[in-house]
Amino acid sequence: MISGFKKGTIMKTLIIAEKPSVGKEIARVLGATQKSKTHIEGKDVIVTWALGHLLGLKMPEEYKKEWATWDLNTLPLVPEKMLITPLKNTRGQLKAIKQLADRKDIGSAVIATDAGREGELVARWILEYVHFNKPVKRLWISSQTDKAIKDGFDQLQPSKKYDTLYDSAVARSEADWLIGLNVTRALTVKYQDSLSAGRVQTPTLAMVRKQEAKIQSFVPETFYTVQLIVDGKKAVVQEGAPRKFSEREKAEALVASLKNNPVVVVDIKEKQTVQQAPLPYDLTELQREANQRYQFSAKKTLSLMQTLYERHKVLSYPRTDSKYLTQDMISTMKERVTAIQNFAPQEVKGILKNGTKVTQKGVFNTAKVTDHHGIIPTEERPRPEKMEADELKIYRMVVERFIGLFLPAYKVSKTTIVFSAANILFELQQEEVLEKGWKKDIQKQSESVYTLNEQIMHPTYTIKKQLTEAPARLSEGALLQNMEKNGLGTPATRAEIIEKLIKSDLMERNQNKLSTTPKGQQLLTLVNPALVTPELTSEWEKSLEEIAKGTLKKEDFLKQIKKETAQLVAEIKQSTETYKDHALTNKICPDCGELLKERSGRDGKLLICSSSTCSYKRRKDPKISNHRCAQCHRKMEIHEGKSGNYFKCKYCNISEKIEGKTSKKPSKHETNKLMQKINKQQEEVESPLALAMKAAMEKKND
Numbered sequence: 001m002i003s004g005f006k007k008g009t010i011m012k013t014l015i016i017a018e019k020p021s022v023g024k025e026i027a028r029v030l031g032a033t034q035k036s037k038t039h040i041e042g043k044d045v046i047v048t049w050a051l052g053h054l055l056g057l058k059m060p061e062e063y064k065k066e067w068a069t070w071d072l073n074t075l076p077l078v079p080e081k082m083l084i085t086p087l088k089n090t091r092g093q094l095k096a097i098k099q100l101a102d103r104k105d106i107g108s109a110v111i112a113t114d115a116g117r118e119g120e121l122v123a124r125w126i127l128e129y130v131h132f133n134k135p136v137k138r139l140w141i142s143s144q145t146d147k148a149i150k151d152g153f154d155q156l157q158p159s160k161k162y163d164t165l166y167d168s169a170v171a172r173s174e175a176d177w178l179i180g181l182n183v184t185r186a187l188t189v190k191y192q193d194s195l196s197a198g199r200v201q202t203p204t205l206a207m208v209r210k211q212e213a214k215i216q217s218f219v220p221e222t223f224y225t226v227q228l229i230v231d232g233k234k235a236v237v238q239e240g241a242p243r244k245f246s247e248r249e250k251a252e253a254l255v256a257s258l259k260n261n262p263v264v265v266v267d268i269k270e271k272q273t274v275q276q277a278p279l280p281y282d283l284t285e286l287q288r289e290a291n292q293r294y295q296f297s298a299k300k301t302l303s304l305m306q307t308l309y310e311r312h313k314v315l316s317y318p319r320t321d322s323k324y325l326t327q328d329m330i331s332t333m334k335e336r337v338t339a340i341q342n343f344a345p346q347e348v349k350g351i352l353k354n355g356t357k358v359t360q361k362g363v364f365n366t367a368k369v370t371d372h373h374g375i376i377p378t379e380e381r382p383r384p385e386k387m388e389a390d391e392l393k394i395y396r397m398v399v400e401r402f403i404g405l406f407l408p409a410y411k412v413s414k415t416t417i418v419f420s421a422a423n424i425l426f427e428l429q430q431e432e433v434l435e436k437g438w439k440k441d442i443q444k445q446s447e448s449v450y451t452l453n454e455q456i457m458h459p460t461y462t463i464k465k466q467l468t469e470a471p472a473r474l475s476e477g478a479l480l481q482n483m484e485k486n487g488l489g490t491p492a493t494r495a496e497i498i499e500k501l502i503k504s505d506l507m508e509r510n511q512n513k514l515s516t517t518p519k520g521q522q523l524l525t526l527v528n529p530a531l532v533t534p535e536l537t538s539e540w541e542k543s544l545e546e547i548a549k550g551t552l553k554k555e556d557f558l559k560q561i562k563k564e565t566a567q568l569v570a571e572i573k574q575s576t577e578t579y580k581d582h583a584l585t586n587k588i589c590p591d592c593g594e595l596l597k598e599r600s601g602r603d604g605k606l607l608i609c610s611s612s613t614c615s616y617k618r619r620k621d622p623k624i625s626n627h628r629c630a631q632c633h634r635k636m637e638i639h640e641g642k643s644g645n646y647f648k649c650k651y652c653n654i655s656e657k658i659e660g661k662t663s664k665k666p667s668k669h670e671t672n673k674l675m676q677k678i679n680k681q682q683e684e685v686e687s688p689l690a691l692a693m694k695a696a697m698e699k700k701n702d
Helices: 020-030 088-101 117-129 146-154 159-191 201-217 248-258 283-294 298-310 327-339 345-353 389-404 476-485 494-503 518-526 535-549 554-574 668-683 688-701
Strands: 012-017 039-041 045-049 055-057 084-086 106-112 136-138 222-230 233-237 263-275 410-421 424-435 460-467 507-510 513-516 584-588 595-601 604-609 617-619 623-628 635-641 644-648 655-657
Touching: 012 020, 012 088, 012 117, 020 039, 020 045, 020 106, 020 146, 020 298, 045 088, 055 117, 055 159, 084 088, 084 117, 088 106, 088 117, 106 117, 117 159, 136 159, 159 518, 159 535, 159 554, 201 476, 201 494, 201 513, 201 518, 222 248, 222 410, 222 424, 248 460, 263 424, 283 298, 283 389, 283 476, 283 494, 298 389, 298 494, 327 345, 345 389, 476 494, 494 507, 513 518, 535 554
Parallel strands: 012 045, 012 106, 106 136
Antiparallel strands: 039 045, 055 084, 222 233, 222 460, 233 424, 263 410, 410 424, 507 513, 584 595, 595 604, 604 617, 623 635, 635 644, 644 655
8 A cells, every 4th residue: 555545545546657557666666567558547546657868848839820830030939828738749658648647546646757857747747638637646766676666666756845946857848949959940940950059068069179179289309307217217307307208309408417426315295094985886986987998888878777777676766966865774775785686796795794884984964965875786686697798797887886785995105215316316106005995906016115315326327218198089978077067967867968969960979989970060169159158058957956855946047048049149130150061972863953951860860952942862871681692692781763762782783672671480590689679769769859850850851
């Protein structure tokens, strides 16, 4: 029985989860067994689910017919009141939820969507749309284990407690609509190309471009350094003396002046440092490290973590910006440590023997925990045989970081030895590991021992030729770090922002390095200066946090956003910048004679007509089929001909007619692969504004 509702009543509670997979787990834990396509019913509960967002803000043409036409004269578009509407592809599930909500035996509801800003928006918009006017409570949990779900339903909170969080979500959604839609439409119409801009994605793009500018302006320089070799170790010239020489002759002159002089130890400084284990990961740091270690994209890492959280239930809630744990979690540590013993048997054995004492005491700080605590293992025992290799990599990262909380501190003695030769001072840095602690992979090294005023016998000098290195292109991990530092996006949205920039042909990913496209570079010169820097977004996020805390009214925030929207649109209208479409090719459209331009599609590059009144398009390169050439047995291309499509081998130049579709039954492997793809598509739903904007842009380009 769900806490907070009267026992013995025949009324049922409608529980709304965010995804089918989560809904099914909640239903199982609560004992609901009567399954249907849209919900699972039990004795006193009905568990249903969204598919990500089921509703979004209405698009311009749904407010006024004249707004359907992309025209600068109609901008800015500012509805008097913003309204929600069902998303096209999920209407069936929304209709099913409405029918359930209208049932006479439904007496209350529980919001069980993701415990965060967007999760709150998903459920509240559904309840608003179906006109639900019965008691509503909130499930707020940080893991999907059976215990967490049961405990969560025993501690349900009134939904009113999260009203300000909902206000914050609505404010974010409406502000993005106003700024993103108006600026994108203004740029697209003025420069006659699909130019997407926004208060988060544009400054993110600018960060990549800024790094490129550093690389392009870099001029390599050769320089020389002098090093003193003592016991096979290199001592460098101390700061204050000449350390770099532009000419080798000057370095050689210094060495010549030092050769016949004694080398004496004139100073020894020793300092012991104690380094505590790092705190648990938050989402952004884990994405950064996974990118550095395994070259995983931010999106891939988040997807793997969601699977570990939802399906395997071995990870706490991943979309967190906190690294701390709450005080009441101290009692759960033993259970969590026991669960991971197969992953680190020796460490766990020692931790349990020591009474599961956390040595990193600072990790327990309730005041520094935001919506969710840091990412740690749950009490669920992992089953590695059911995990994919990449899932195991991410889980091991979290386990390693978690185990460090129970291990001793890393202690090291750092010694600086200063040598003097003809009044030139050289420094040698030595480290002696006193205690490995949580850095179990560190190797202890034996260091040389020196005494004050000791004279070094047979010192030698080397001259090293070096070249200044150009700055590296930003990796995805480095970009995530910059986004976090500048308050761009949230842990949950940063991966989607990067992917959107790539899909919009504004940015490219090449071997884990990011670069801007010619289109992206031009956009940064056309878009408003206020949208290029991160200050606007940083101010937004602070305001949204204030709304969530109840210290700022949503209406006051949106009033300011409307003013900014009008100003941004006016700046674009008045701009005298010019734009060159780098996607244009020399190929002519066979239908109207205009030039064709290149565009990225799901199956590769497309060639589409540049005329807004022509709908001609074709693949840039032939599609590769699974059909094999009879002569060389390589895969053949699919070409378009006057009498239809046909196979052609580019190696043998052999052509074959494409016969009718085969009725061959798909293999078990093919079926499983298809089901995984379908499930992933259902779970990875973009934001409603992103989906609507994508549809609008495609309609504009057709």
